[in-house]
Amino acid sequence: MVTTVTENSLFCPELEAFLEYVLLERGFSQNTSLSYSRDLKKFVLFLKERHKDVNFADLEDGQDYVATLRSRGLKVSSIARHVSSLRSFYQYLHSASITEKNPMTLLRTPRQVRPLPYSLSVEEVARLIESPDAALKIGIRDRAMWETMYGSGLRVSEVVNLEFGDVDHSYEWLLIRGKGSKERWVPLSEPSQNWLKKYLAEVRPLLLKKQTGVRNIFLNARGKSLTRQGVWHLLKQYAVALAPPIKISPHGLRHSCATHLLEGGADLRMVQEFLGHSDISTTQIYTHVDRTYLKEIHRTFHPRG
Numbered sequence: 001m002v003t004t005v006t007e008n009s010l011f012c013p014e015l016e017a018f019l020e021y022v023l024l025e026r027g028f029s030q031n032t033s034l035s036y037s038r039d040l041k042k043f044v045l046f047l048k049e050r051h052k053d054v055n056f057a058d059l060e061d062g063q064d065y066v067a068t069l070r071s072r073g074l075k076v077s078s079i080a081r082h083v084s085s086l087r088s089f090y091q092y093l094h095s096a097s098i099t100e101k102n103p104m105t106l107l108r109t110p111r112q113v114r115p116l117p118y119s120l121s122v123e124e125v126a127r128l129i130e131s132p133d134a135a136l137k138i139g140i141r142d143r144a145m146w147e148t149m150y151g152s153g154l155r156v157s158e159v160v161n162l163e164f165g166d167v168d169h170s171y172e173w174l175l176i177r178g179k180g181s182k183e184r185w186v187p188l189s190e191p192s193q194n195w196l197k198k199y200l201a202e203v204r205p206l207l208l209k210k211q212t213g214v215r216n217i218f219l220n221a222r223g224k225s226l227t228r229q230g231v232w233h234l235l236k237q238y239a240v241a242l243a244p245p246i247k248i249s250p251h252g253l254r255h256s257c258a259t260h261l262l263e264g265g266a267d268l269r270m271v272q273e274f275l276g277h278s279d280i281s282t283t284q285i286y287t288h289v290d291r292t293y294l295k296e297i298h299r300t301f302h303p304r305g
Helices: 013-025 030-049 059-071 076-095 122-129 137-152 156-160 190-208 228-241 250-263 268-275 280-301
Strands: 173-177 183-187
Touching: 013 030, 013 076, 030 059, 030 076, 059 076, 122 137, 122 250, 137 156, 137 173, 137 190, 137 228, 137 250, 156 228, 156 250, 228 250, 250 268
Parallel strands: none
Antiparallel strands: 173 183
């Protein structure tokens, strides 16, 4: 009679010692201990099928195990959790002198595939930006805000923190205080200039009312600075009111700006400076969008596309 080893019937003294260690000495929760147990029992079973003991596992075993998890269709985040469990387990075994070395030190965590940023088409952006009713003072404010956010690729935190002194006297530039208190100058598009001037001259004084000491440019109906949540809510209202409605967030407008710049032939370094990215690898994600666009252009216009 052949006895089949399953995760439930599996007993591994080294694993039991590790689980006791994380509970009693490290003070981890019962849920964390159970998570370790589930992950590591799968690895112990994997080794048993190779007729190996945990004490004699090597880096190649770890790499093959990761490959097996991939073949089973596990998400990258789940595989990364398994790798973390293995590293912690073998770090414990090594520190407790159960193994001579930690074979999983060099076991690489699979890289998360960064999702492509969602962006609108140029036509969708135009429909959204032009949707506020310019006959209403709030409509003028919102038109000026959407033009500025999209035209200058601003984060929502950057637009709500804009102050009078951040606008160049010529209305051609904005001083942006971004992440980490880093400052950068960004150009204002011609539509942004026109609507911003109109809003500041005709609408903001009416919104301000008797409020004093408010330096922020974009105000709510009570004369106070708009919040990030307020801008997000406003944008969502405009987006769902369109026919057909669109799905977009404030950061989506920023994504759209970057994507359209690259589609128009802008240099990647220029876009990095424009968006205020400290690392160009953050900006490079937009090149994937650009490649998709180029592929569509090639398929449409190339005689053998």
